[in-house]
Amino acid sequence: MREGLFLKMLKYTSHILFSFLRYRVSATPTPQTRCFSTKKITRTTNLNDYFKSQNLSIQQESILEAITKTQSVFISGPAGTGKSFVVSLATELLRRKIYQPSEVFVTASTGVAACALNGQTLHSFAGIGLGEGDKEVLFRKVLKNAKACGRWRTAKALVIDEISMIGCELFEKLEYIARNIRGVAYMNKPWGGIQLIVSGDFFQLPPIVKQKQGFGKEFAFEAMFWNDSFDLQVELTQIFRQTDTEFIDLLQGVRRGRKDEHHLGVLYRCCNELRDSLETVPNLFPRNVDVNRVNEERLRRLGKETFKYIARDSGKNPWKGQLKLGMAPDELEICIDARVMLIKNKDLSAGLVNGAAGTVIDFVEAAGKKHCGICANGLLPKVRFDSGLVAVVNPETWEVVEGDVKLATRTQIPLILAWAVSIHKCQGMTLECLHTDLSRAFGYGMVYVALSRVRSLKGLYLSGFNSSKIKAHPKVLEFYDKSFCS
Ligand SMILES: Nc1ncnc2c1ncn2[C@@H]1O[C@H](COP(=O)(O)OP(=O)(O)OP(=O)(O)O)[C@@H](O)[C@H]1O
Numbered sequence: 199m200r201e202g203l204f205l206k207m208l209k210y211t212s213h214i215l216f217s218f219l220r221y222r223v224s225a226t227p228t229p230q231t232r233c234f235s236t237k238k239i240t241r242t243t244n245l246n247d248y249f250k251s252q253n254l255s256i257q258q259e260s261i262l263e264a265i266t267k268t269q270s271v272f273i274s275g276p277a278g279t280g281k282s283f284v285v286s287l288a289t290e291l292l293r294r295k296i297y298q299p300s301e302v303f304v305t306a307s308t309g310v311a312a313c314a315l316n317g318q319t320l321h322s323f324a325g326i327g328l329g330e331g332d333k334e335v336l337f338r339k340v341l342k343n344a345k346a347c348g349r350w351r352t353a354k355a356l357v358i359d360e361i362s363m364i365g366c367e368l369f370e371k372l373e374y375i376a377r378n379i380r381g382v383a384y385m386n387k388p389w390g391g392i393q394l395i396v397s398g399d400f401f402q403l404p405p406i407v408k409q410k411q412g413f414g415k416e417f418a419f420e421a422m423f424w425n426d427s428f429d430l431q432v433e434l435t436q437i438f439r440q441t442d443t444e445f446i447d448l449l450q451g452v453r454r455g456r457k458d459e460h461h462l463g464v465l466y467r468c469c470n471e472l473r474d475s476l477e478t479v480p481n482l483f484p485r486n487v488d489v490n491r492v493n494e495e496r497l498r499r500l501g502k503e504t505f506k507y508i509a510r511d512s513g514k515n516p517w518k519g520q521l522k523l524g525m526a527p528d529e530l531e532i533c534i535d536a537r538v539m540l541i542k543n544k545d546l547s548a549g550l551v552n553g554a555a556g557t558v559i560d561f562v563e564a565a566g567k568k569h570c571g572i573c574a575n576g577l578l579p580k581v582r583f584d585s586g587l588v589a590v591v592n593p594e595t596w597e598v599v600e601g602d603v604k605l606a607t608r609t610q611i612p613l614i615l616a617w618a619v620s621i622h623k624c625q626g627m628t629l630e631c632l633h634t635d636l637s638r639a640f641g642y643g644m645v646y647v648a649l650s651r652v653r654s655l656k657g658l659y660l661s662g663f664n665s666s667k668i669k670a671h672p673k674v675l676e677f678y679d680k681s682f683c684s
Pocket residue numbers: 232252253254255258275276277278279280281282283284399438439625626627628
């Protein structure tokens with residue numbers, strides 16, 4: 199009886215404590231020169247000291263504390279609030295301190311997002327192929343797949359990044375599989391008792407769903423068990439990517455589909471400021487056909503000798519296939535003066551980070567076997583980054599890891615042509631400057647994703663902009679107003 203009362207009080211106190219996290223606080227800009235400790239978490243790490251060394255915001259720290267207590271958490275918030283950053287720390291924490299590495303599965307809705315976390319797509323983890331068929335059909339499909347069954351049954355924690363692109367139907371089907379595959383003892387628990395760490399911003403790119411007729415629900419938050427799936431739902435509010443308060447306000451408005459006259463004026467001015475210097479600025483396009491066309495045209499226009507780098511892959515499908523869908527291309531063709539962009543963090547302190555743009559200035563002999571056999575002549579590109587830093591870009595390896603086991607790898611030069619990039623591919627990136635042609639923007643959230651990549655208004659150039667392209671889905675607005683009211 200007493201124990202019941204104690205548990206109730208504990209639940210009530212934690213409810214009060216965490217309900218404050220559901221409320222927004224004003225976006226406070228912070229300096230961007232903070233550096234993070236690269237210290238690894240081990241079983242003996244003192245977590246208070248570790249959190250301090252990471253310069254976490256109060257909200258970020260509270261999330262990690264809740265995760266340490268094995269709570270299931272939904273981490274949301276505007277672009278640049280550090281959702282992915284917290285997810286990476288949470289993964290380390292879960293693997294090194296709370297569970298065994300093999301009990302923690304890291305997934306994302308898309309190949310690009312999964313590769314960024316060295317994880318796998320949610321579809322591959324679940325063993326559901328394309329996810330077609332009703333929940334019972336998929337459940338039986340998973341039962342026939344010993345490896346997928348093994349994953350579901352060993353999982354103690356499941357990380358899902360970029361949830362905005364997972365549809366409601368799929369979320370419900372996966373919950374059903376989790377609940378039914380893990381044995382009778384877990385049938386009454388949401389997700390069969392697996393601790394969920396889910397992250398994403400529903401104001402960003404929505405799911406591409408083939409709707410079952412009459413289903414009527416699109417977003418994962420509309421799922422039957424959404425609220426029961428989490429002990430804590432947090433909207434991070436402190437923005438780290440931008441520091442200029444006017445730009446932060448503008449982005450917050452665009453995120454919620456607001457067409458404030460002052461902000462529209464600012465955006466239309468960004469259209470008028472197109473200059474010659476645009477030659478070197480990355481162009482973000484809504485559609486891949488435009489991306490490929492522009493990159494191809496600009497490469498050929500240079501008329502220089504090109505060098506090809508062919509990705510080297512290991513492992514089996516579907517993991518190998520997932521790496522193909524990631525950022526590193528099958529074949530990278532570049533030449534001197536080609537505009538390129540880094541697609542992996544190489545040296546945070548030197549600013550060699552995912553999204554850093556530059557120009558190829560030379561090809562140099564690779565020391566030792568550093569070219570990893572991905573280019574015929576053994577030469578590696580030397581790039582002058584826009585920050586002024588010059589670096590030879592060595593091959594990097596992307597991995598699909600399950601626990602401590604590598605399922606597949608791809609080795610390639612971590613560069614892509616950067617005259618043009620698709621808005622879908624740059625979700626998650628931070629860019630110093632960009633030009634985006636929004637004339638063919640479609641759907642909800644696309645304008646917001648494009649604009650929020652850049653650190654400041656100084657670096658933003660627009661064309662084809664029309665205020666009707668700023669759109670927030672009414673259901674998303676309602677969900678955020680209900681769940682994180684101010
Ligand atoms: N506590 C922090 N202190 C300083 N910088 C931080 C902190 N948290 C995150 N950042 C930095 O802010 C930038 C944006 O973080 P991140 O990409 O994780 O944001 P996000 O919310 O996932 O954005 P998006 O929705 O666009 O993917 C990164 O450069 C990251 O290193």
